[in-house]
Amino acid sequence: MAVLLPDRPGSLAGVASFSAGVGGAESNTACALAALGIPAAWISRVGADGFGERLLAELAAHGVDTSAVAVDPGRPTGLYIKECGPAGPLPRYYRAGSAAAALSPALLADPAAARLLDSARLLHLSGITAALSDDCLALLRALLAAPRRGRLVSFDLNWRPALWRHRDPSVLPGLLDAADLVLLGADEAAAALGTGDPGELRALLPHPATLVVKDGDRQAVAVDRDGRCTAEPALRVEVVEPTGAGDAFAAGYLAGTLRGLDQRGRLRLGHLAAAAALTAPGDQGTVPPPALRADLLAASPERWAALRVTADGPR
Numbered sequence: 001m002a003v004l005l006p007d008r009p010g011s012l013a014g015v016a017s018f019s020a021g022v023g024g025a026e027s028n029t030a031c032a033l034a035a036l037g038i039p040a041a042w043i044s045r046v047g048a049d050g051f052g053e054r055l056l057a058e059l060a061a062h063g064v065d066t067s068a069v070a071v072d073p074g075r076p077t078g079l080y081i082k083e084c085g086p087a088g089p090l091p092r093y094y095r096a097g098s099a100a101a102a103l104s105p106a107l108l109a110d111p112a113a114a115r116l117l118d119s120a121r122l123l124h125l126s127g128i129t130a131a132l133s134d135d136c137l138a139l140l141r142a143l144l145a146a147p148r149r150g151r152l153v154s155f156d157l158n159w160r161p162a163l164w165r166h167r168d169p170s171v172l173p174g175l176l177d178a179a180d181l182v183l184l185g186a187d188e189a190a191a192a193l194g195t196g197d198p199g200e201l202r203a204l205l206p207h208p209a210t211l212v213v214k215d216g217d218r219q220a221v222a223v224d225r226d227g228r229c230t231a232e233p234a235l236r237v238e239v240v241e242p243t244g245a246g247d248a249f250a251a252g253y254l255a256g257t258l259r260g261l262d263q264r265g266r267l268r269l270g271h272l273a274a275a276a277a278l279t280a281p282g283d284q285g286t287v288p289p290p291a292l293r294a295d296l297l298a299a300s301p302e303r304w305a306a307l308r309v310t311a312d313g314p315r
Contacts, residue, residue: 001022001023001024001027001055001077001078001079001080001095001100002020002021002022002023002051002052002054002055002077002078002079002080003020003021003022003023003079003080003081003082003282003283004018004019004020004021004079004080004081004082005018005019005020005021005082005282006018006081006082006083006084007019008084009084009085010084010085011083012081012083012092018081020051020054021058021282021283022054022055022058022059022283023080023243023244023282023283024078024128025126025128025156025158025246025247026042026044026124026126026128026129026247027042027044027055027059027064028244028247028248028251028277028283028284029124029156029247029248029250029251029254030042030059030062030064030124030251031059031062031063031064031251031284032247032248032250032251032252032273032277032284032287033251033254033255034062034063034064035062035063035251035284035286035287036251036252036255036269036273036287037255037290038251038254038255038258039065040063040064040065041064041065041066041067041068041116041120042059042064042065042066042069043068043069043107043113043116043117044069044070044099044100044103045069045070045071045072045075045099045100045102045103046069046070046071046072046077046099046100047071047072047073047075047076047077047098047099048071048072048073049076049077051076051077051079052071052077052099055077056069062284065116067112067116068110068112068113068115068116070099070110071099072099072102075097075098075099075101075102076097076098076099077098077099077100078093078094078095078098078099078100078101079093079094079095079098080092080093080094080095081094082243091162091243093160093162093163095132095163098132100129100132100136101132101133101135101136102133102135103129103132103133103135103136103139104135104136104138104139105135105138105139105142107139108139108142108143108146117143120151121150121151121152121258122151122152122153122154122254122257122258123143123151123152123153123154124153124154124155124156124250124254125140125143125144125153125154125155125156125175125179126155126156126158127155127156127157127158127159127160127172127175127176127192128158128160128163130167130171130172130175131160131163131164131167131169132163137171140175141175144175144178144179145178148180152180152181152257153178153179153180153181154179154180154181154182154183154250154254155175155176155178155179155181155182155183155208156182156183156184156246156247156250157172157176157182157183157184157185157188157189157192157193158188158246159184159185159188159189159191159192161191169192172192172193173193173204173205176205176208177204177205177206177207177208178207179208180208180209180210181208181209181210181212181254181257182205182208182210182211182212183212183214183246183249183250183253184201184211184212184213184214185213185214185215185216185246186198186213186214186215186216187216189201189213196213196215198211198213198221198223198229199223199227201213201223202223202227206225207225208225209224209225210222210223210224210225210263211223212253212267212270214246214249215234216234217234217237218233218234219231219232219233219234220232220234220249220253220267220270220271222263222266222267224263230263230264230267231267232264232267232268232271233304233305234271234274235271235272235275235304235307235308235309235314236307236308236309237275237278237279237308237309237310238279238308238309238310238311239278239279240278240279240280240281240311241278241280241281241282242278243277243283244277244280244282244283244284244285245274245275245277245278246274247277247283248270248273248274248276248277248284248285249270249271249273249274250270251270251273252266252269252270252271252272252273252274252287253266253267253269253270255269255273256268256269256270261297265297268296268297268304269293269297272287272288272293272296272297272314273285273287275309275314276288276309278309279309279310279311280311288313288314292313292314296314
């Protein structure tokens with residue numbers, strides 16, 4: 001998705017110019033995974049326009065495979081404008097009729113997409129896709145129902161109320177419960193599912209092997225199917241801009257999962273990736289180099305609690 005960033009805070013009526021960038025939950029996660037050394041591909045649709053060209057070029061520059069992205073000659077690339085209000089960023093979405101909204105189960109017959117799906121160790125999905133159209137919802141259901149052959153399927157709730165205004169969010173619990181690994185924020189889960197409590201969410205979603213519940217700047221909790229909980233406190237961060245932090249957390253946690261880290265290590269890697277995004281002005285931050293990441297993942301609880309992350313990195 002293309003992003004327009006205003007040159008000043010306040011109402012868009014007073015903005016004289018914008019800078020262009022790229023964003024979107026799934027592409028943010030793909031970029032963060034690539035930055036963490038995990039081969040990543042993004043499957044979607046863009047318009048045959050400058051925004052689509054920019055999006056594909058920037059993802060490729062981040063090391064993300066875009067070989068299965070279709071270019072739609074009749075629909076535009078999705079767009080959001082990041083208005084900066086008094087209470088923080090206020091994204092304005094322009095996604096109705098976008099190229100991505102035309103995703104459908106027909107994707108599964110596309111040779112480029114089928115090649116990537118067949119070879120993937122993990123497939124990451126998002127609730128945003130379900131909000132875009134009936135065809136997008138049908139695609140998610142088809143992907144969740146497909147044989148996995150050892151592949152993990154993760155699902156990030158990514159609750160966006162504006163996208164669900166004319167759609168039925170009651171489909172979300174069924175989608176989430178069909179995944180192997182679910183990521184959600186306590187606040188968004190309370191809004192979309194009626195509770196943000198990890199135990200209650202576990203009862204609502206009994207089938208995934210793991211639920212990861214993020215509680216803002218306090219902690220993240222992983223709840224296994226047997227009810228076992230692992231909690232890890234969030235890092236103290238000098239926040240520059242919060243957009244993209246949840247996507248980065250997902251990438252860190254998923255990277256830790258693919259590398260066989262224990263739950264604490266996965267949560268810590270998620271926190272480190274999220275902190276990098278929080279200290280950057282755009283949707284993607286610069287994760288610490290591998291040696292520093294390994295050192296921080298092995299830090300004592302006391303050292304972890306004492307860490308502070310700024311735009312210059314952890315200290």
